[in-house]
Amino acid sequence: MILSDKRILEEIEKGTIVIQPFDRSFLGTNSYDVHLGKHLATYRDKELDAKKHNEIDHFDIPEEGFVLQPGVLYLGVTEEYTETHAHVPFLEGKSSTGRLGIDIHATAGKGDVGFCNTWTLEISCVHPVRVYAGMPIGQLIYFPVDGEIINKYNTKQNAKYNDRTIRPVESMMWKNKF
Numbered sequence: 669m670i671l672s673d674k675r676i677l678e679e680i681e682k683g684t685i686v687i688q689p690f691d692r693s694f695l696g697t698n699s700y701d702v703h704l705g706k707h708l709a710t711y712r713d714k715e716l717d718a719k720k721h722n723e724i725d726h727f728d729i730p731e732e733g734f735v736l737q738p739g740v741l742y743l744g745v746t747e748e749y750t751e752t753h754a755h756v757p758f759l760e761g762k763s764s765t766g767r768l769g770i771d772i773h774a775t776a777g778k779g780d781v782g783f784c785n786t787w788t789l790e791i792s793c794v795h796p797v798r799v800y801a802g803m804p805i806g807q808l809i810y811f812p813v814d815g816e817i818i819n820k821y822n823t824k825q826n827a828k829y830n831d832r833t834i835r836p837v838e839s840m841m842w843k844n845k846f
């Protein structure tokens with residue numbers, strides 16, 4: 669089951685879903701459109717190491733937009749700060765971004781119950797493509813959860829991505845024990 673537009677509005681009313689800023693016109697039939705924040709980042713090193721803290725360089729998308737290049741992983745961020753306390757949020761692409769050859773996440777679209785933050789986007793493209801801050805980039809959909817949650821994401825010790833930020837956050841894989 670996926671929450672309908674009416675159910676998303678009800679959950680926002682209750683405070684179990686928070687989307688800031690919120691604009692009613694961005695609500696779809698069963699989704700909410702999120703927008704590309706102005707902050708992007710790329711990894712500093714050409715070769716990444718999953719065991720190490722790979723540093724990123726931040727930069728802003730200028731007024732005239734920024735041309736994404738194929739073969740580069742860009743970390744982006746949603747303009748929207750979200751909280752989801754009772755449902756599982758999923759970040760999905762939009763058909764219109766997909767049709768421009770833009771991917772907005774690499775393998776991980778699922779959020780956790782209790783996730784409270786902006787969403788980091790793992791952006792890649794097929795063609796060089798100019799993107800703009802504030803453009804619609806993806807959509808959030810919400811699934812009800814079956815069963816009680818023992819570890820909410822915001823209380824879990826290893827909730828690595830719950831510190832509020834307006835900039836994209838690099839991989840914290842190095843915090844995992846392996």
Ligand SMILES: Nc1ccn([C@H]2C[C@H](O)[C@@H](COP(=O)(O)OP(=O)(O)OP(=O)(O)O)O2)c(=O)n1
Nearest residue numbers: 773776777778779780783787788826827828829
């Ligand atoms: N493209 C994405 C996908 C998810 N998230 C957020 C929402 C999730 O609640 C949180 C953690 O996602 P995962 O559980 O997939 O990540 P990890 O398992 O790597 O991290 P953790 O150990 O913190 O669960 O990151 C995000 O910002 N951008």
